[in-house]
Amino acid sequence: MAASDWRATRNRQALLRLERALPPIFPAAVLQHALSRPLVPPTPRLAVESFWRSHVLRADRLARALAARSGAPEGWTWRPGAETGGGGAAGFRAPPSPYREAAHLLGRGRCCVCGQPVYRFGWHVDLWGTGIPNRNAGWHSACVAAWKLWLAPSDQIPALKRRQGHRCAVSGKRLLRTAEIDHRVPLYRVWREHRDAPWPSLLAFWGAPNLQVVNRAVHAAKCRDEAGERARLRRASDPDAAADG
Numbered sequence: 124m125a126a127s128d129w130r131a132t133r134n135r136q137a138l139l140r141l142e143r144a145l146p147p148i149f150p151a152a153v154l155q156h157a158l159s160r161p162l163v164p165p166t167p168r169l170a171v172e173s174f175w176r177s178h179v180l181r182a183d184r185l186a187r188a189l190a191a192r193s194g195a196p197e198g199w200t201w202r203p204g205a206e207t208g209g210g211g212a213a214g215f216r217a218p219p220s221p222y223r224e225a226a227h228l229l230g231r232g233r234c235c236v237c238g239q240p241v242y243r244f245g246w247h248v249d250l251w252g253t254g255i256p257n258r259n260a261g262w263h264s265a266c267v268a269a270w271k272l273w274l275a276p277s278d279q280i281p282a283l284k285r286r287q288g289h290r291c292a293v294s295g296k297r298l299l300r301t302a303e304i305d306h307r308v309p310l311y312r313v314w315r316e317h318r319d320a321p322w323p324s325l326l327a328f329w330g331a332p333n334l335q336v337v338n339r340a341v342h343a344a345k346c347r348d349e350a351g352e353r354a355r356l357r358r359a360s361d362p363d364a365a366a367d368g
């Protein structure tokens with residue numbers, strides 16, 4: 124069977140499954156997106172996931188807006204790596220996420236990233252008017268997409284390149300194929316200079332507001348400067364190291 128025939132057959136079957144499983148109320152934008160995919164997602168849940176995967180910058184904005192509704196738990200302060208139980212083991216790769224820490228878990232039906240209720244298919248709005256969160260869910264679909272962006276922004280280079288009109292954020296030159304992701308404010312400096320900022324405003328340092336795509340040579344120069352700055356800081360806080368170096 125030719126690939127196009129295979130796809131047509133598969134999409135007919137997927138569409139049938141999707142239509143059978145679709146509730147009377149379903150986000151229209153998600154359905155429209157699902158039907159326009161080269162491979163139609165066969166379940167409503169997969170349709171929602173596919174939607175946020177394709178709109179990762181929107182997911183990032185939404186996750187941070189939802190987190191702002193929750194605010195930080197009473198008495199919480201940022202300790203890197205606290206949510207994994209290890210003091211700083213995760214370093215700064217993961218953003219502060221109080222609702223993933225054992226002391227502040229909200230339980231099923233609430234999103235562990237933003238702290239807000241999760242509804243059917245991981246949706247963030249109670250479109251169905253039941254007032255009852257989905258007890259099987261601990262993440263919004265949007266927050267899953269945002270979390271992935273925060274932890275591995277390099278996987279989202281195409282979306283970030285589009286946002287910049289395919290121009291290097293530092294030099295303004297056309298982005299090359301080897302272009303790389305850069306945190307405008309490096310994450311080590313977020314800890315040093317912004318650690319007392321209220322959560323969730325801190326999340327923006329991991330999200331799109333602090334992400335830029337730059338050409339590799341520009342990035343290498345910026346990393347060199349940052350490494351130099353970190354070495355100076357280490358020497359400043361450790362006179363022995365200063366004597367050695």
Ligand SMILES: [Zn+2]
Pocket residue numbers: 186189234235236237238239262263266
């Ligand atoms: Zn969420």
